[in-house]
Amino acid sequence: MPVTTQRSEQASPVVNCVVLRVTSGLEVLLWQRRKAPEAGAWALPGGFVDRGEPLEAAARRHLLEKVGVAGVAHLEQLNTTSNACGPGDAWLIDTLYLALVPQGSEPRLPPDTSWHPVQELPPVAFGHESAIGLAHQRLSGKLSYSNAAFALMPERFTLRELADVYAAVLGTRVAPTHLGRVLTRDGVLEATGEQRSAGRNGGRPADEYAFQHEELVISRPLAAFRTLVGPAARR
Amino acid sequence: MPVTTQRSEQASPVVNCVVLRVTSGLEVLLWQRRKAPEAGAWALPGGFVDRGEPLEAAARRHLLEKVGVAGVAHLEQLNTTSNACGPGDAWLIDTLYLALVPQGSEPRLPPDTSWHPVQELPPVAFGHESAIGLAHQRLSGKLSYSNAAFALMPERFTLRELADVYAAVLGTRVAPTHLGRVLTRDGVLEATGEQRSAGRNGGRPADEYAFQHEELVISRPLAAFRTLVGPAARR
């Protein structure tokens, strides 16, 4: 941005997306490379950025064109790396995105593309396991202080279903009752008034809930200190 | 990173740094542009990235070369943007960094460079007020769930001094006692056993504290839920 007249080196900007969803467990979208390098390994969807194109637009474009994913409910930038490269190699500036796809949206995937459980990844190209790990970490954090789960859930759901999604991401058992109380108190959830019909084994029908907002909202801003003004405030 | 053989557009990667410190208030390091565009306006330190150079290295290099800042105690990537550009213009990929400089480190600044209170910024070039705001926000968050303040403080300090730094960043009054209890419980602070001599008006000498770690540590990982396993865990 210091627009000097000085000549500078040129790089190829690329975006890569860690697309996550939860079915029975947490899954990431990968496509299998046919050509070298890393032929046969699984890679994150992504590609080159067009000249002057916003990075987020590039991410959405590649998700749509390359793997047919339209239903991205949340897209968030993670980080950017400049890869080391020799004199002949291409110099890539790689921006990583986290994309969340809700349950129920079933994108039609091309044949080389499929979902993989994050717990048992196939061989991943370019050492991008760390990217998947970073995305997973970020998502775990967001679940605890925001309404990020809206982007993983269908419009309406039961507390049980919501707790299962939390459990899949966090790797802990999560109690539906507690989760519901906390998120309702924080103004994240609201009861729709509707109910689900009971399952085949009977049981009381579950109340249906929905998220109050369908964009990311920070529900607990400063975790540690509520006011912390203390007696000093009197003076 | 999908290294196809396809030709791609070329961009110039740049880094920009929001360098923050706290003296009496929160301050950001800016330098005044002489040349157009935006001559006279104040800009973030930064510049072009060398071919194959890691972004963080580029940030440190520009801080050292351009504004003489060596004592960066914490450096963290914020986000990356691809600026829109016409056919003739340069296409820049701009990665933003947050850098923290501790009290006591007094870098020798070049004449066009100086610290400015974040609360009353001069005219800032390229609309980078939002970048400063983003950095401020991120820092505020980090203070509440990590030991990030280590990068703003000298090695040893009193609880009062620490609370003043928190207050300057968060914009609230912060009670030294409470802050000390919370951070000690979390294993962030430790008493050195030393004491400060009293000020000129007398008063009890304050205990000296130091941070347990001099790199970023997340002191309270998941804010909302402690375990949340509930009765379901029994089954």
Added chain:
DNA sequence: ACAAAAGTGTTGTTACTACACCCATGG
């Protein structure tokens, strides 16, 4: 009637906050 699933009420526990009180120093 009984099992299964879900929601409600209540209690225990933790930990943040406030405040009253005590300690140490300089003038």
Added chain:
DNA sequence: CCATGGGTGTAGTAACAACACTTTTGT
């Protein structure tokens, strides 16, 4: 000895977690 600044102890409160109990369904 008193003002000033700093630390300690303790009580109030909010919120999370656990668990017993009730509600509502299917078989």
